[in-house]
Amino acid sequence: MADVVALGEVLVDFTPAGLSENGNIRFERNPGGAPANVLAVMAKLGVSTAFIGKVGQDQFGKYLQITLNECGIDTQGIVFSEDVRTTLAFVHLDEDGDRDFSFYRNPGADMMLQASEVNLEQLEGIKIFHFGSLSMTHEPSATATLTACKHAKKNGALISYDPNYRAALWKDEESAIQAIHRGLLLADIVKISHEELELLTGTSDLDKGSLILLDQFDLQVLLVTLGEQGCFIGLRGESALVPGFEVTAIDTTGAGDAFFGGFLYKVLSRNTPLNHFTKVDYLESVQFANAVGALVTTKKGAIPSIPDFAEIEKLLNS
Ligand code: ATP
Numbered sequence: 001m002a003d004v005v006a007l008g009e010v011l012v013d014f015t016p017a018g019l020s021e022n023g024n025i026r027f028e029r030n031p032g033g034a035p036a037n038v039l040a041v042m043a044k045l046g047v048s049t050a051f052i053g054k055v056g057q058d059q060f061g062k063y064l065q066i067t068l069n070e071c072g073i074d075t076q077g078i079v080f081s082e083d084v085r086t087t088l089a090f091v092h093l094d095e096d097g098d099r100d101f102s103f104y105r106n107p108g109a110d111m112m113l114q115a116s117e118v119n120l121e122q123l124e125g126i127k128i129f130h131f132g133s134l135s136m137t138h139e140p141s142a143t144a145t146l147t148a149c150k151h152a153k154k155n156g157a158l159i160s161y162d163p164n165y166r167a168a169l170w171k172d173e174e175s176a177i178q179a180i181h182r183g184l185l186l187a188d189i190v191k192i193s194h195e196e197l198e199l200l201t202g203t204s205d206l207d208k209g210s211l212i213l214l215d216q217f218d219l220q221v222l223l224v225t226l227g228e229q230g231c232f233i234g235l236r237g238e239s240a241l242v243p244g245f246e247v248t249a250i251d252t253t254g255a256g257d258a259f260f261g262g263f264l265y266k267v268l269s270r271n272t273p274l275n276h277f278t279k280v281d282y283l284e285s286v287q288f289a290n291a292v293g294a295l296v297t298t299k300k301g302a303i304p305s306i307p308d309f310a311e312i313e314k315l316l317n318s
Contacts, residue, residue: 002050002074003268004042005123005157006130007148008035009110010053010068010078011087012060015253015301029060030301031067032089033110034132034162034257037302041261041292043072044306047268050122052077052148054113054141060086061109071303079117084109099253103169111138115147123152128264130160136179137169149186158274160264161187162256165196173199184217188274189267191223191260206241210234220274223263223286225256230290238279242286245294245315254302255293262292262312291315 013032020026039049051073055061057080064086065075087108092100105111113135123129129152136142153159163180170176180200184190190213194204201209210222214234222234230244266285270277291312299305307315 001125002048002122003126004039004047004128004130004264005050005052005077005126005152006035006039007052007077007113007118007145008132008135009033009087010036010051010055010064011089011105011108011110012064013089013091015091016093027090029063031064031303034134034164035130036064036068036073037254037257038130038162038261038264039073040068040071040303041258041306042265042268044308045261045265047265048074050074050077052113052118052122053135054079054081054109054117055087056080056085056109057082058085060088067303077119077122079113081109081112084112087111101166101168105169107138110135111141113141113144115140115144118144118148120148120151123148123157124155126152126155126157127268128160129153129157130162130260130264131183132161133163133176133180133183134166134169136183137176142179146182146186149183153186158189158267159187160189160191160260162191162260163196163200165199181217184213184219187217187219189221189223189264190217190219191225191256191263193225193256197224206232206234207239210239221282223260223289225259225293227252227255228294231259231286233282233286235279235282240279240283240286242283242290244290245318247294247298247315249294249297251300251305252297253300254305255296257302258296258306259289259293261306263289288312288316 014027017028
């Protein structure tokens with residue numbers, strides 16, 4: 001039995017990897033998908049984790065299962081589809097060096113997970129259920145996600161949620177917001193970016209925006225990640241900005257997932273209900289998470305760059 005179960009998209013990211021002899025762009029195969037990245041961080045820190053999702057019965061699907069297994073994640077909940085292929089995404093760098101994703105998901109296996117394919121027993125007795133909003137862009141995976149989340153919540157799990165807005169994956173902004181709201185109604189701990197806070201609340205003011213979400217959705221913790229500036233934490237009646245660590249960032253892929261994995265690890269390791277956490281407990285957890293997020297930016301790739309305890313301690317003590 002795992003302590004933390006995540007459900008959601010797992011896909012192959014093809015990232016630019018230099019040029020061939022002919023001057024063509026080479027692409028490198030990498031595992032992608034935020035929920036699995038969060039688990040990979042926690043698994044590296046010694047937490048027992050399990051992943052639920054759908055891939056194609058193809059080489060990419062097998063590659064993803066093997067990769068997650070190698071991270072120490074239980075993959076018995078991965079369903080292999082005969083009908084649809086593993087979801088792919090190509091990452092291009094625009095003139096400013098910003099990443100631009102093209103998704104090959106028409107449909108992709110990750111969208112096709114059905115509620116009946118989720119083993120609900122796997123969600124009983126767990127401590128944290130983690131999910132995002134990308135598994136809610138289409139049916140049947142939207143229903144599968146919400147069914148699993150409700151079952152985990154009913155059985156006492158803390159619900160952790162990363163609503164991720166990627167315009168290209170949603171029909172329109174309105175349907176994205178509606179689906180994101182459905183997840184927020186079930187969540188206890190939520191991590192969003194500053195842009196997502198503005199999209200959901202209509203304000204970029206961290207205090208005002210976080211109060212709106214905490215009240216409207218009865219959340220316990222709202223984390224707004226701010227890149228190199230660190231993270232804003234909104235709690236019921238309190239808030240704080242916890243500065244980030246100064247590092248030489250070379251690739252920010254997976255920094256948000258690493259941050260969230262680090263935060264959830266700290267929550268789990270205290271072994272105390274959230275309502276017994278003091279403000280200091282929360283601040284220490286965010287500081288730890290900031291260190292994990294910062295370290296992931298110092299190397300290439302999301303999973304290969306996950307730091308171990310020694311690296312995290314070193315940065316925390318620096
Ligand atoms: P995504 O990974 O999907 O872009 P995100 O927008 O939540 O997610 P960021 O805000 O960029 O991610 O980063 C998450 C956390 O990682 C930050 O809150 C911070 O703690 C750390 N971090 C990110 N970039 C840097 C950086 N350049 N220097 C130091 N820390 C960073």
